[in-house]
Amino acid sequence: MAKFLLGLFALFVFAQTNAANTTYTKNDETSLLEREAKRIEEMSARHDLTKEQWTTYEEIMKGEGRFHWKDVEPLMVLGMYAKSEDEQRSYAKKLAIKEYSIQKRFIAMNNAYLDAFDDLYGHELILDMKKFYERFEKSAKKKYPVGKSQRQSSGAIFENIGDKYILFVRKGCGRCDKMYRTISNNQQPGTSIDVHFVGGSDQDIRNWAMKMQIKPATVKNGAVTLNSGDKLYERYNKPDLPSVFYFDKSSGRVARGK
Numbered sequence: 001m002a003k004f005l006l007g008l009f010a011l012f013v014f015a016q017t018n019a020a021n022t023t024y025t026k027n028d029e030t031s032l033l034e035r036e037a038k039r040i041e042e043m044s045a046r047h048d049l050t051k052e053q054w055t056t057y058e059e060i061m062k063g064e065g066r067f068h069w070k071d072v073e074p075l076m077v078l079g080m081y082a083k084s085e086d087e088q089r090s091y092a093k094k095l096a097i098k099e100y101s102i103q104k105r106f107i108a109m110n111n112a113y114l115d116a117f118d119d120l121y122g123h124e125l126i127l128d129m130k131k132f133y134e135r136f137e138k139s140a141k142k143k144y145p146v147g148k149s150q151r152q153s154s155g156a157i158f159e160n161i162g163d164k165y166i167l168f169v170r171k172g173c174g175r176c177d178k179m180y181r182t183i184s185n186n187q188q189p190g191t192s193i194d195v196h197f198v199g200g201s202d203q204d205i206r207n208w209a210m211k212m213q214i215k216p217a218t219v220k221n222g223a224v225t226l227n228s229g230d231k232l233y234e235r236y237n238k239p240d241l242p243s244v245f246y247f248d249k250s251s252g253r254v255a256r257g258k
Contacts, residue, residue, distance in 0.1 A: 047074050048094055056081075073098075111172075114241065118174045162249030164192045165257075168233055169242050171200045171208065176242040180212055183244065184224075192222055196229025198241060 044054035057074045060081055069077045075098065079091035165183050169176035183193055197205045205226050209219075218224045236245070244257040 048098070049074070049078075053078060114170075114173065121175075162190065163188070164194050164247045164249075166194050166196065166232075166236075166245040166247060166254070167242065168196050168198055168229055168236070168239065168244075169208070170198045171204050173241060177212065179242040179244060184212075187223070192225060194225045194227060196227045196232050198229045198233045200228070202228070 040051050040054055044051045047054065049057070054074070057078055060077055061069065065077060069080075073095065075091050075095040079088050079095065082088035082091060165187075167180060167183065169180065180193070180195065187193060197208065200208070205228065209226055214224055214226070219226060233239075236243075239256070245254050246257055247254050
C-alpha cells in the first residue's frame, strides 16, 4: 500500500512539473512574438513604411536580396521589386524626400564647418607663393615679355598662355577670396587662372567676379576663366576649399599647390 501511495505521489509531482514547463513554454513563445512584433513596428516606422511593407522587405532580403542588396536603402529595394509602376513611384518619392532631407542637413553642417574654419584660421597665410613657385621651376624662371606686365596689359590677347592655375572656390568663402587675390597679385606672364566655382549658380559666379574686380577684358583675353566647377571638382577628389593646382604645359603635370 505504501508503495502504491508513493507511486501516486511521484506521478502527481511529474504531472505538476510537466504542466509548469508547458505554461513556461507558452509564456516564452508569447513574449517572443511580442518582441518580434515590436521590432517590426520600430523598423517600419524608422523607414517610413507600413509593417506589411517592412515584412516584404525582409522576405526579399532572405532570398536573393542577401547577395545583392544588403547595403542598399530598403526603399530602393522595395522599389526594385514593386509590383506596379504606381507602387514604384510611391517608393521613389519617399526615397527622394528622405535623401533630400539628409543632404540638406549635411550641406548645412558642412557650410557651418567651413564658416567656422574661416573664422578660426582665415587670417593665416594659406598660400606661400615663393614656396609655390619653387615647386614649379619652369614657371618661376619664365621670361617676362617685353613691355607691360600681364596685369597692366589686361586688354591684350595672350596667345602663349599654356601653364595654368586651377583654383577651386565657393560662395561666401573668405579664404577662397584671399587665395584668388594672392594668386592674381603674383600671376606669372603666360599663365591663366582657371577659377572653378563649386556649388554655385551662374549668377553667383558673376557676383563673385564683380566682388573680386575681375575685368571683362581679363576674361576675354584668357588670363582668367570663370567656370562651374562641380564636375572637375569631383575628378579632383573633392579637395578642401579653397584648393589650387598648377598645370605645367611642357610636362603635362598637374600638382597641388601648398
